[in-house]
Amino acid sequence: xxxxxxxxxxxxxxxxxxxxxxxxxxxxxxxxxxxxxxxxxxxxxxxxxxxxxxxxxxxxxxxxxxxxxxxxxxxxxxxxxxxxxxxxxxxxxxxxxxxxxxxxxxxxxxxxxxxxxxxxxxxxxxxxxxxxxxxxxxxxxxxxxxxxxxxxxxxxxxxxxxxxxxxxxxxxxxxxxxxxxxxxxxxxxxxxxxxxxxxxxxxxxxxxxxxxx
Numbered sequence: 001x002x003x004x005x006x007x008x009x010x011x012x013x014x015x016x017x018x019x020x021x022x023x024x025x026x027x028x029x030x031x032x033x034x035x036x037x038x039x040x041x042x043x044x045x046x047x048x049x050x051x052x053x054x055x056x057x058x059x060x061x062x063x064x065x066x067x068x069x070x071x072x073x074x075x076x077x078x079x080x081x082x083x084x085x086x087x088x089x090x091x092x093x094x095x096x097x098x099x100x101x102x103x104x105x106x107x108x109x110x111x112x113x114x115x116x117x118x119x120x121x122x123x124x125x126x127x128x129x130x131x132x133x134x135x136x137x138x139x140x141x142x143x144x145x146x147x148x149x150x151x152x153x154x155x156x157x158x159x160x161x162x163x164x165x166x167x168x169x170x171x172x173x174x175x176x177x178x179x180x181x182x183x184x185x186x187x188x189x190x191x192x193x194x195x196x197x198x199x200x201x202x203x204x205x206x207x208x209x210x211x212x213x
Contacts, residue, residue: 058080064117076094146204
């Protein structure tokens with residue numbers, strides 16, 4: 001059965017309330033996570049002039065906003081949780097948009113890169129095509145999107161007070177190419193472990209640029 005507007009409203013409200021209540025614990029648990037491989041995967045494919053304009057989609061408390069800024073780029077956060085958004089502003093000094101993933105209001109052709117680290121899996125599968133098209137639209141022509149999500153085989157639903165949808169590579173490819181993206185790379189994390197011990201699927205995608213004259 002398709003999710004109704006009321007279902008979607010509840011999914012967003014309950015999931016965001018979970019992050020609001022646990023904001024401080026979430027910061028303490030994730031502030032030292034090493035995602036340098038993911039940041040490098042995004043930046044290596046951006047072909048714009050530096051500093052890059054980066055949207056950190058689902059920026060949480062601002063760890064990666066601070067890293068992008070330290071690397072000399074202009075980072076903007078987007079976070080649904082009011083508590084995490086305020087922490088991100090405080091920790092990073094960056095602009096942070098407080099927006100529900102299911103009700104985005106993004107400027108067109110604004111960013112050179114979108115960094116969606118452990119975020120897009122919260123989007124219900126039926127809404128994913130629309131959300132990906134909105135991210136496609138906010139990228140400049142030739143811009144790059146990085147995503148990392150816990151992988152799965154199509155499972156979707158509640159895990160405690162968080163809603164998630166879990167994709168394998170084939171279904172993720174279908175969603176991304178359906179939204180107009182071209183695949184650049186993918187890998188599984190953590191590196192160096194057997195596949196069954198790599199729960200994260202990371203991938204990098206480009207919004208095609210204009211045809212040459």
